[in-house]
Amino acid sequence: MSKSMSSGQQVLIELRKMIISGEIPGGARVAEIPTAEMLGVSRQPVRMAFRLLEQEGLLLKNPTRGYTVREISPKLIQDALEVRGVLEGLAAKKLAEKGLNTQQQDQLMQCITQIDPIFKKTELSNEDIETYHHYNTIFHNTIIQGSDNVAIVQALSKNNQLPLASAQALTYDKNNPLSEFRRLHHAHIQHCAIFNALKNRDSARAESLMREHSHVVTLGDMMRSIFNSDLPS
Incomplete structure (x- = not known):
């Protein structure tokens, strides 16, 4: 991901698209650090995106740490x-x-x-x-x-x-x-x-x-x- 994609909104849009398209499959566990590294951004916009994606029903918060991608049909x-x-x-x-x-x-x-x-x-x-x-x-x-x-x-x-x-x-x-x-x-x-x-x-x-x-x-x-x-x- 280029620096121009580093804003919180753009990270959110990109992650949402990856989940909906199945690029990040249902049932997969996601965490801040590896996701930030994958997108080439800091942890903060990823953390904010995870919270919003949880509110949208795309991510399920794990009891311990991180999130699981929801199975979407x-x-x-x-x-x-x-x-x-x-x-x-x-x-x-x-x-x-x-x-x-x-x-x-x-x-x-x-x-x-x-x-x-x-x-x-x-x-x-x-x-x-x-x-x-x-x-x-x-x-x-x-x-x-x-x-x-x-x-x-x-x-x-x-x-x-x-x-x-x-x-x-x-x-x-x-x-x-x-x-x-x-x-x-x-x-x-x-x-x-x-x-x-x-x-x-x-x-x-x-x-x-x-x-x-x-x-x-x-x-x-x-x-x-x-x-x-x-x-x-």
Whole structure:
């Protein structure tokens, strides 16, 4: 890992990707020092990443020392994303019915305008990925908190403990930069459509778009499976 990948957020994204892809397999024991050496970083960002990955349900803390990688199935990820879509869709519906206040509208618009410039290139840098992650998290939290529904907030908090269920659980596969660029750009376009539905108080469309948006996590894998499949002769 290069020095440009030494920030805590980038270490977290890299480790998350390695676990989800199976590069670090389920059942494997991981510890700070060998992981830091493998990534070429200090122990501190690895320690922080381990704690966050435990909260996301990707790591299980051992009784003595270190962590064990959780066994993750595609079904578990799909189930968690489906529940997230239902809950975030409901949040968007509630917010659209109430209507955006000035602060919410400004905050969502800022997220869109801050993210948009990173897609004027053909490949995302580490800094671009951090920018996307930062404003993507704010975008989702604004809608969730804007629903003014404690039950939705608490249910999402519980569901976020499952693999890839949280909007903060961003992955980026540097081995597939084109499909990852397309995936995140598609998500950005969805943000624009969601914002427009919220602004127009179109609750049905806001809910539908938000539910569909939850599946952008697996869009890259879906695209690769289509293009890598054996086509009929």
